[in-house]
Amino acid sequence: MTPSITIAKVKQRRIAELISHGKRLDERGLNDYREVQLEVGIIERAEGSARVRLGKTEVMVGIKIEIGTPFPDVPNEGVLTVNTELVPLASPKFEPGPPDENAIELARVVDRGIRESKAISMEKLCITPGKKVFIVFVDVYVLNHDGNLIDASAMAALAALLNTKIFNYEIKDDEIEIKLGYTQLPMADYPIAVTFAKINGKLVVDPWLVEEQVMDVRLTMTIDKDGKICAMQKGGYGYFSMEQVLEAAKIAQQKAEELRKIVVGE
């Protein structure tokens, strides 16, 4: 998530100095997000899709639905898989090849938010218990990397899931027959990820690429629709104090509510 792009020491000091005065290089406040732009239903072949622009960061998510077998320990629930591709067109530091640890971490943080908030009603995705269920593939495609891929990907994934429609079906003699028409994917929660960077001892939300280079450490909190925390992830080589973590939890609650209005509507 953080390709190393060299930033002059002067600029690093400038960023750190500005933040200690409560200002940022791109003139945002410490707790301001960049502008969020959202489009849904842009890929007709996919069952659901969305594109999120968070400042210059751009992420596309496509949802594919397939029929498969459930996991033996939860025979009457659907299956969710999240995968991330950091394709080379998104940043000079991304390379072709299988997902590296950054891509895997990103996918697993997005996955954890959706799974732990129980955003999808998994039990409604069961066709025949123990045999056939719907598998929801969430594929996160980063198109332009300008920092904070986690929040952008989580928002795009949520928007795409809300946009997802499953084909209607009927069971005849144990065979699945696909019918005309579509049904909305059953959703029960709307998790929003809020990411902080600690720079010069202070917390800022939604770090952009340059701030990600300068930050000591990163913390993501995913908040569900009731304002509860459903997932957390610390990243980077620094550390937090107890007070900072608790402060972050309070800010994350507010920010998640604001962002949820953009992604889900009122």
Added chain:
Amino acid sequence: MFKIPKRKTEKKRLGILQKKPEKLIDKNNVRLDGRKLDELRSVKIGVGILANADGSAYIEQGKNKILAAVYGPKEVHPRHLALPDRTVLRCRYHMAPFSVQERKSPAPSRREIELSKVIREAIEPSIFVEYYPRTSIDVFIEVLQADGGTRCAGITVASLALADAGIPMRDLVAACAAGKVDGHLVLDLNDLEDKGGEADLPLALMSNLNAITLLQMDGDLTVNEFEQVLNLAVKGCKEIYTVQKDALKAKYVAVKEAVEEE
């Protein structure tokens, strides 16, 4: 003659018939393994137990059995990964195929790749990386038996292996999880509690600096509950930190006694 114990049926032996118990905590606030809500599992640690490694340690926390070995500081391979101003810390968290109920493929899973990353990021703040430019320090964590909380026990034991290798550190990193099970806030969740509970929050702490170097969470917690769980996890880390220090001292006491006997 010897009495031959009755052989359990194959299925029972494999744990296939094992059902999830309905209640993980009884009405007297006692957990399935007999612990109180804020009680750690028994922790046993040995330091310096592998001959080849520059530093090593072994931990048993409940049924968890984990080995860690450190090689380095040494030349970096491949060489182009070397950094001019600091050492490269590399970390591999790996589970043995026989460490869990169903055989795990030995190839690194996505979970193991993520954990290797977060463990590295939890340990690195404790090391003076700038002391050894153009070198690497490799940390290998092998989970021999898993019963919940392996990433935390892995961090605890890896930090000791680094200390055993004589690498200059700001503090030992101790890690412990806390969470919510059956509506109660509990410390050091085992596998059953982790799977059946409502929330799990692994935490790593440098106790002397009060610095949190690993923080993850899944489940659901209100902000208020989060604060309490965080405090509980910090308490657990501090208890483990004491055991860690004793284990490290014990190694040198043993060496001193051996020398004096000669």
